[in-house]
Amino acid sequence: MKLNINMIYNPTIDILIAVASHGGVEECINMLGRFLKGKGCRVRVIQLVYEGDYWTDSSIEFNYIYSTRENHCAQDFIDGYADFLQREGIPNMTIAAAWPMMTYVAYRASVKVKKDFIIASWLHAPLNMYKSAGYGNEDHLKYADVHFAISNEIASAISQEVPSAVIYRVNNPVNMSKIHRVNKLGEKTLLFVGRLSAEKNIGIILSAIAIAKSSWKLIIVGDGDEKNALQKLAEELMISDRVTFIGWSKDPWKYAQEASALVLSSLYEGSPLAAIEALSCGLPVIANESSKVNEIIIHEKNGYMYPDNNIKELAEILDGIADGALPTISPDYCRESARNYNSDITLYDFYVKIYASSNGRKLFQNFYPKKVQPINDKISVVIPCKNVDKYLKRCLDSVIKQTIGLEHIEIITVDDCSTDDTLKILLDYEKNYPENICVVQLSETQGPGAARNAGLEYCRGEYITFIDSDDCISEDMLELLYLSAVLYPTDVVDCEFEMFSDNMPSSKASNDVHSAAYVIENSDDRQKLFIEHAFISSVWGRLYRKDFLQKNPMIHFPEATTMEDMYFCYCALGTACSWQSIQFKGYYYFKNPSGIMRSKNTANYYMDVHRVFKKLVDTFEVLRIKESCKEELAYVYYKKNFTQIVEYMMINFDSFPKENYEIIREYLKTLFSGDVNNKYLDESEKRMLLNVFDEK
Known part of the structure; x- marks a missing residue:
């Protein structure tokens, strides 16, 4: 069966929010917006009520509907967003941020303008909190096509209230550029980072410090309505000389160097960003159960847990740390426990799920509760090399500069006993990119088949591709092949190629990407796939699922011969259950005057x-x-x-x-x-x- 597919490569994404200022939600929106924009998406932030506190990144389109929050109802929000859509155009997807009510607003606006688009919810606090505050409920969430849940608690609540909901777990990103690495913990000093507001319940921390037998200090980084009351409480508890109020800071984690642990006492949290950032620094977290760190904190491994509002138990934890009764926590363990919240991982995971949803695709294998870990696939790029010092840097640079991000790529280069500077170039690149480039040296000349087989032995990625060392690829080839493989799961995805002899081409995928997917259900399907692909028998320009290759060991490269790629390619055509071909020239084939196909042999x-x-x-x-x-x-x-x-x-x-x-x-x-x-x-x-x- 052959299916024709059309994908929107650069969708327009609206992020709809009722009110906003400077805070964790806003920081997440900015980080996501910048990332999506960097991927070629058009991102529009629409704030329904804006009162002059500008918070969005300058690179993101910002729009507002009303300049005061007085006397507005849900219908006003619907009318305002609908007017915006008619004036500025229809998105492919609207992400309704924070309030459940926003999904209803987006849906009713789409009905009013008579245009369909995907609607996603993105709650940042427990559903019950929004319900009690009057910001929406489960009935509003039913209008969302998909839900992005930042915690298992939020995902579970949506699943219970809307059993048919499509839910993806996504982690809030940690901006690693803000992180200050902690290698040695401070001496009896706690750190609090966040808004000084009632729900943060900071009085519990002050009270515990006051009754603890050991003498602890507290550094409070943040500002808010509760600041004066907290200063007064510190005086009443006679610990004001041990409590430092820093105020709001652009660089709060520089204070982590002085601290023994981050401390939390929140009445509720959606996803405790401060805790995740603290762990990323290497700082343990002391937190109560309602702070929702129980999804990431393992008691006495990367932090300590205490019951809500239990001042005595918090004080006992502080004394246990001070006198050594509690286990010492490793900063390295803390950092590793927060790895999946690194923005490089979380933002790409979020992007893939947004990309799929905006194209109307459902990643069934990633639905909650089936999978809660982020999508973090790697692509292994195998490059056999033999006397190509003239062209090798061009090839390697084209892989390093891929838009998918170097963190999602491992490059396996295999030197087949080159006699020029090929090996020297490879070793230089490996030195500069030790986490991403591996150089395999064959002990004797064995040919490209053996070199590719050797490279396959080192592949750890979920997907594998091959590049000839005198060729190169477009900057978005791997990303487009990967996204196509995820949206329409196939054993192999390929793209078209372009030949060049002088300057390297510079084509990029257009907004509308067309492809054909082959699903092999019978012999007629196999015949059609084979005859339509057999005349391009090279292995390059294709992305192979590693588990597909592992399940079919006959797919290999014959050694001590040329045309080894033809055998590999045809075996793949003979065994694949699905195959996808994209109409996009992503592979650049160099017409090498000294190549095999141009020699007198x-x-x-x-x-x-x-x-x-x-x-x-x-x-x-x-x-x-x-x-x-x-x-x-x-x-x-x-x-x-x-x-x-x-x-x-x-x-x-x-x-x-x-x-x-x-x-x-x-x-x-x-x-x-x-x-x-x-x-x-x-x-x-x-x-x-x-x-x-x-x-x-």
Whole structure:
């Protein structure tokens, strides 16, 4: 079965929010907005009520509807957003941030303008909190097509109230550029970072410090309505000399260097960003149960937990740390426990789910509760190298600069005993990118097949691709192949290629990307896939699922021969259950004047084509697909091994060795069984083949 697919590569995303200022939600919106914009998406933040406190990043489009919050109802919000849509255009997706009511507003606005778009909820606090505050409820969430939940608690609440909901777990991102690495914990000093507001319940912390037997200090970084009351409480408890109020700071985590732990006592949290950032620094977290750190804090491993409002138990934890009764916590363990919140991981995970949703696709394998860990796939790029010092840097640079991000790529280079500066270049790149580039050195020259097989042994990524070392790729090739593989899960995804001899092309994918997906349900499907892909028999320009290759060990590169990629490619065509082809020129093929296909040894290499093809036919017989693909195999051999090879050799060299010609002719007769009634042959080809078969 062949399906035609159209994907929106650069969707327009609206982020709809009722009110906003400077805080954790706003920081998450800015980080997500910048990331989406960097991926080519158009991002519009629409704030329904704006009172002059500008908080959005300057790179993100900011729009507001009303300049005062007085006397507005839900219908006003609906009318305001609908007017905006009619004036500024329809998004592919609207993310309703924070309030459940925003999903209802987005839906009713879409009805009013008579345009459909995807609506997603993105709650930042427990559903019950929004309900009690009058900001919406479960009935409003029913209008969302998809839900992005920043905690298991939020995801579970949505699942209970809306059983049919499509829910993805997403983590709030941590901006690692803000983090100050802590290698040694401070001495009896607590750190609090956040708004000084009633729900943060900071009085509990002050009271615990006051009754603890050990003498603790507290650094409070933040500002808010509760500041004066907290200062007064510290005086009443006679600990004001041990409590420092810093105020709001652009760089709050510089104070982590002095601290023993971050402390929290919140009445409620959606996702405790301060706790995640503290762990990323290497700082343990002391927190109560309602702070919602129980999803990331393991008691006495990366922090300590105490019951809500239990001043005595918090004080006992402080004393236990001070006198060594509690286990010492490793800063390295803290950092590792927060790894999945690193913005490099969380934002890409969020982006993939947004991209899929905006294209109307559902990533079933990533639904909550099936999967709560972020999407963090890697692509292994295998590059065999042999005397390519003139072109190698261009190839490597094109991979390093991929828009998918170097954190999602590992580059496996295999040097096949080069005699020029190829190995030196590889080792220099490995030194500069030790986390991403691996250099494998073969002990003796073995050829590209053995080099690629050696590279495959080192691959750790979920996906694998191959690049020839004198070629290069467009900056978005890997990202587009990967997104296509995720949205429409297939064993192999390929793209088109473009040849060049001088300057490297610079094409990028357009907003509308068209592709064809092949789902193999019967022999007719296999025949169609094979005949439509067999004439580009290279392995490059394709993304292979690693588990597909592992399940089919016959897919490998024959060694001590050329044309090894043809065997690998055809075995993949013979075993794949699904295949996708994108109409996008992402691979750049260099017309190397000294390449194999341009050397005077071409006659020998083309005989390798015969030997490799013969090996392939034997493999197809083992796979029990030879008979069903009989006509396809015969026709492809005729076109690649007879027509193209003989004509090429006759034009370029004096003669084609007669003994080689006879080998090809006899095998051609065998494949066709002496019968030219092949559905792919035209009448002139049939006449020519009859003459060839009748030759004496």
